[in-house]
Amino acid sequence: MLRPLALLLAFQIALPAFAQQASDTISPEAPTGPATVEGLSPAGRTAQEAKEAGRPVEAQDWMVVAAHPLASEAGARVLREGGSAADAMVAVQAVLGLVEPQSSGLGGGAFLVWHDAETGTMTTLDARETAPMAATPRLFQTKAGEPLEFLDAVVGGHSVGTPGTPMLLEEAHRRWGQANWASLFDEAITLAEDGFAVSPRLAGLIAGEPEALARFPATAAYFLPEGQPVAEGERLKNPAYAATLRRLVADGADAFYTGPIAEDIVETVRSAEGNPGVLSLHDLAAYRVIERPPVCADYRGARVCGMGPPSSGALTVGMILGMLGPYDLKALGPWNPESWRLIGDATRLAFADRGRYIADSDFVPVPVKGLLDPAYLAKRAELLRGDDALPEVAAGKPAYDHAMLAPDESLELPSTSHISIVDAEGNALAMTTTIENGFGSRLMTNGFLLNNELTDFSFKTHAVGWPIANRVEPGKRPRSSMAPTIVLRDGKPVLVIGSPGGATIIGYVAQALIAHLDWGMDVQQAVAMPHLVNAFGTFQLEQGTSAEDLRQPLADLGYEVEPAELTSGLHAISLGDGLRGGADPRREGIALGE
Ligand code: GLY
Numbered sequence: 001m002l003r004p005l006a007l008l009l010a011f012q013i014a015l016p017a018f019a020q021q022a023s024d025t026i027s028p029e030a031p032t033g034p035a036t037v038e039g040l041s042p043a044g045r046t047a048q049e050a051k052e053a054g055r056p057v058e059a060q061d062w063m064v065v066a067a068h069p070l071a072s073e074a075g076a077r078v079l080r081e082g083g084s085a086a087d088a089m090v091a092v093q094a095v096l097g098l099v100e101p102q103s104s105g106l107g108g109g110a111f112l113v114w115h116d117a118e119t120g121t122m123t124t125l126d127a128r129e130t131a132p133m134a135a136t137p138r139l140f141q142t143k144a145g146e147p148l149e150f151l152d153a154v155v156g157g158h159s160v161g162t163p164g165t166p167m168l169l170e171e172a173h174r175r176w177g178q179a180n181w182a183s184l185f186d187e188a189i190t191l192a193e194d195g196f197a198v199s200p201r202l203a204g205l206i207a208g209e210p211e212a213l214a215r216f217p218a219t220a221a222y223f224l225p226e227g228q229p230v231a232e233g234e235r236l237k238n239p240a241y242a243a244t245l246r247r248l249v250a251d252g253a254d255a256f257y258t259g260p261i262a263e264d265i266v267e268t269v270r271s272a273e274g275n276p277g278v279l280s281l282h283d284l285a286a287y288r289v290i291e292r293p294p295v296c297a298d299y300r301g302a303r304v305c306g307m308g309p310p311s312s313g314a315l316t317v318g319m320i321l322g323m324l325g326p327y328d329l330k331a332l333g334p335w336n337p338e339s340w341r342l343i344g345d346a347t348r349l350a351f352a353d354r355g356r357y358i359a360d361s362d363f364v365p366v367p368v369k370g371l372l373d374p375a376y377l378a379k380r381a382e383l384l385r386g387d388d389a390l391p392e393v394a395a396g397k398p399a400y401d402h403a404m405l406a407p408d409e410s411l412e413l414p415s416t417s418h419i420s421i422v423d424a425e426g427n428a429l430a431m432t433t434t435i436e437n438g439f440g441s442r443l444m445t446n447g448f449l450l451n452n453e454l455t456d457f458s459f460k461t462h463a464v465g466w467p468i469a470n471r472v473e474p475g476k477r478p479r480s481s482m483a484p485t486i487v488l489r490d491g492k493p494v495l496v497i498g499s500p501g502g503a504t505i506i507g508y509v510a511q512a513l514i515a516h517l518d519w520g521m522d523v524q525q526a527v528a529m530p531h532l533v534n535a536f537g538t539f540q541l542e543q544g545t546s547a548e549d550l551r552q553p554l555a556d557l558g559y560e561v562e563p564a565e566l567t568s569g570l571h572a573i574s575l576g577d578g579l580r581g582g583a584d585p586r587r588e589g590i591a592l593g594e
């Protein structure tokens with residue numbers, strides 16, 4: 001029998017150990033954890049101390065949480081000066097693209113969820129990368145029709161989709177911005193021109209990637225000057241990035257989608273040594289950010305809202321929570337294997353539906369209503385009534401009157417970054433932003449890396465005689481797991497949250513929601529809690545943490561169990577009696593607020 005107090009203590013004691021683990025990519029582990037960051041304000045240092053002590057940062061008016069202290073500082077400056085959450089996001093993203101270039105940036109895409117304090121409405125914006133019009137369904141297959149090895153597909157031009165992030169920055173500012181556009185790039189331009197100290201995490205990830213980063217001259221020159229990886233603490237300047245930002249300041253997103261920068265992007269993709277891609281100037285000029293209906297699910301009296309297709313994030317989180325509704329997780333508690341049997345098998349059932357039904361809804365009819373229909377989820381939840389692990393899971397039959405689809409086989413590896421912001425007017429913003437794999441396609445131009453988002457498509461087009469919903473098609477957006485989330489109670493935001501992590505994003509976000517809503521953990525406890533994730537049958541337990549104490553109890557229930565690096569980057573803000581911010585101890589970010 002597990003002793004709750006002993007486990008609770010063990011979870012707390014385990015924190016410094018797992019704060020040392022990191023993986024943004026499939027490269028070996030990189031050091032992370034608290035870094036002494038140059039240019040950090042006294043509030044930033046206090047925020048770091050709070051994070052190390054496992055306490056949330058508290059504030060009254062506004063708050064920002066991002067994956068690097070300098071990015072949080074840039075957002076805080078904008079909010080302090082009266083800027084909106086959308087303004088602050090632009091400043092945060094501009095700095096992240098410099099100091100955390102492996103995870104997100106101008107060469108990538110993002111999903112943004114906005115809750116407007118004045119109108120009480122929720123808006124979701126899709127700035128997902130898009131397959132070039134010259135892409136074919138067999139983009140990631142050999143001549144013989146076999147799927148390529150994952151890294152062979154990732155590194156080079158084939159994997160690059162039309163980026164969405166620059167247009168999202170402009171669109172968010174156009175809709176909700178209050179600050180002067182140019183001022184939002186001040187910190188990023190100064191840091192790029194004067195240099196910034198390379199963080200332990202970035203240095204470790206560069207050191208773990210020497211071959212792929214050395215493959216393309218512009219990338220090698222930046223990350224491996226004179227053949228050596230840039231080291232932790234080294235001052236890295238990126239004048240090309242500063243010049244790109246100055247063009248965005250002057251001409252807005254047009255400066256990216258047409259003209260010299262667009263020409264350089266296309267040239268970089270099409271001339272990639274050994275793996276040239278098919279992106280064209282027309283693809284860039286035709287790119288659009290798309291407003292889509294938010295996807296919401298009810299859980300414990302709250303409304304959990306996020307991004308619909310092409311992201312599977314909100315739908316899959318909603319299905320998991322919907323199936324768990326009838327079960328009293330609060331009474332079971334966080335240290336009980338029965339809680340994890342229910343959460344793990346609900347996640348497996350939700351992933352079976354995700355694999356069959358969810359893709360870009362502009363190309364495939366996605367049964368959004370059917371998958372979240374309470375009657376459908378109640379029926380799926382009955383499958384959880386047993387005592388042991390489900391021996392098998394399969395997709396269910398939501399209301400759906402379209403052609404049969406085959407289960408998906410996409411591989412999504414950990415990557416990405418998440419930004420949570422609340423401004424002084426009470427607007428809330430959750431944005432998950434990515435270039436996909438760590439360092440994306442490894443192609444670089446004009447100071448930023450280009451994404452490899454197209455490898456989020458299924459490499460196979462068909463299985464068991466049926467088409468796969470998430471197959472490559474020209475102009476289509478690859479299915480994502482990103483789950484930027486805003487939780488409402490009585491129509492008001494009570495939690496803003498999201499995480500990086502590829503397909504495991506969904507498990508991280510669902511677990512943190514349960515930790516906060518069922519188990520009463522504050523935001524810092526919820527984001528720091530050791531992870532247990534089961535999307536595809538094997539229970540992954542965060543290695544080096546007390547999650548591993550559940551190994552035998554879960555094996556006794558019939559699960560295969562394995563320790564795994566589960567490097568989430570959960571960034572959360574709770575709203576209620578003031579604001580509380582939580583920053584994932586597995587990464588370098590901080591919460592800042594006043
Ligand atoms: N590339 C990460 C995701 O979209 O889920």
